[in-house]
Amino acid sequence: MEKIRMIDVANKAGVSKSTVSQYLNKRYEFMSKDTRQRISDVIQELGFKPNSVARSLKLKKTNTVGIIVPNINYSFSTAVSRGVEDYCQKHGYSVIICNSDDNPEKEHAYIQMLQMKQVDGIIISSTGQNNELLKEEIIRELPLVLLDRIFEDMEIDLVCSDHRAGAFEAISHLIKMGHKRILVVIPDEHLNSSRVSRIKGYDDALEKNGIDKDEKLIVYVSEDNIDSKIDDLFRIDDPPTAIFCINDLATLEVLTCLKRKKIKIPEDVAVIGVDDFPAANLLESPLTVVGQHTYEMGMKAAELLIRRIEEKKIDKYVQHVFPCELIVRESCGFKNE
Amino acid sequence: MEKIRMIDVANKAGVSKSTVSQYLNKRYEFMSKDTRQRISDVIQELGFKPNSVARSLKLKKTNTVGIIVPNINYSFSTAVSRGVEDYCQKHGYSVIICNSDDNPEKEHAYIQMLQMKQVDGIIISSTGQNNELLKEEIIRELPLVLLDRIFEDMEIDLVCSDHRAGAFEAISHLIKMGHKRILVVIPDEHLNSSRVSRIKGYDDALEKNGIDKDEKLIVYVSEDNIDSKIDDLFRIDDPPTAIFCINDLATLEVLTCLKRKKIKIPEDVAVIGVDDFPAANLLESPLTVVGQHTYEMGMKAAELLIRRIEEKKIDKYVQHVFPCELIVRESCGFKNE
DNA sequence: TAGTTTTGATAAATCGGTTTAGTAAATGAC
């Protein structure tokens, strides 16, 4: 069964393919009712579906965008992607999904691939290692929206959460609950702009409350070494009484580790995580988290991207910062007022 | 900054674009070392990236596949998508992601869109409402792999879990723990083939153990009515002592509802869910679940699809059924042996 | 030396649409 092309429709309807093309693009002005009906019938009859690849080639427009996230498995990335896909679908775009695994080479390969595929734009939570490429090259050729990342000194559309304020509020809450020794847990060695902001919020909250910062309380962990690191920390003279997990991966690792060690939350240690996940309130100790408006952020990122794609020149770049919401549950203690 | 085309490379290198094309496709046989080097240099210098849209048009191959899932937010869909994307990326394909929300019209629109975009194949967890279309039309034109769905009487590649056996094992486990009144909770009214299989496993387990089936214990719930339905059930003469949640959505709703009603797990009622999610073992009562090999299923689905895309004729269709694994935790009681 | 084969490269057709410039027929103006 050969594919039906426009020329087949044209022949059967007894018109030229130009006319069929006009019909498809709804340029009915100079078309007789009769011709219009005939073309419509033939399209129905043959089940003709125009080839977007050919169309894209001519129009230099693919109606496709790429989204590069570290890992679709992270609750943040999943929810954001869903927001992006929803907005895109409603506006006639499809979404190619790319998982960079925070690997700069993989990210670079994806960027190249998306360019070759002639996507109309890219939404990216970048690793930070390809910033030069993005700044020097991509942004000049292709609409780009940064997601959950900030580039210093750069004019670019961007969507992120106010991580500093979110962390500030979380840490302030802990301090208000009487905590002074607050541990920050960061996965592996990778520091992106969001994590830097959260640490800034942590610092600011300590400072505002006149608490000295102890560098020992900022720890980078992996699945392999978390147990020993936590052990070490709880063995020092002045152990932490609260833990701030800087992302959902850290949260899961910390909770798993504490459970293994039978350290009770919040009796032995208070915990605050980042990103509300579906089961956060069903945990042994329902988890207090700094929530983000993930789905809305995805929608907004797609909105900014498509706006820049469709409106030829917008000079002002939009930096859309969403507030974080502290969702207080029992994991950081019961407030006694 | 205009885009560099093959013709620009050809001009600068002093050859024809045919030769550049040969170079790109690694057909070096009749090409002098010198020409080859010169082309390579010019490509580097100009930063030429071939336009895949043009290439796709000529070759009738886009190196792009579509995946249609109900909702990327479900842990099953997320993990499967990640598996699909990984395999595709390694084999030079990109993935367009589509969320059908179990809405047949939306699904239909996505199928059409993917066809127009000339994707090389589709992986789909179908709603079941477009089966005729898929059977009659799509499968003839396009490689297709069913994911977590079974079509009766149909030759097609397919990847799924052995839901019947998984449910059978789960229910048998509950029975062994002394439960006879086991409630099955199903979200909304939608019954796809996977859910049918799980119910079959439930039925079989009851029958094998000589327990009469009570239709009242099969309930369809939504977020709105779950509270009243659960209330009703626990008010009957012979209330259920265990709950089998047929998917992760049902699981979350049931757990939330039980928590609200302060019904204790497993003391008041035992619970088994489907799909292991990251926090399942961190819950107030760590959840026993029927686990699926989600990531591997995604990889396998992509493998089958790409095989069918790249090998012209494979007559035998592969139906790859993954086993389920019962992961026993405390939510269905402590075994006293 | 003339004819054949090999080597290295190219012109032109093609993929399936969109669009511009153009044309023939019908209508309107005077």
Added chain:
DNA sequence: GTCATTTACTAAACCGATTTATCAAAACTA
């Protein structure tokens, strides 16, 4: 009745690659 305008439609160029058929020059054969 003639010329200008409008209406309905089409031919052909184009988008940027791939590929086939072809060709010129060099190398080989007899």
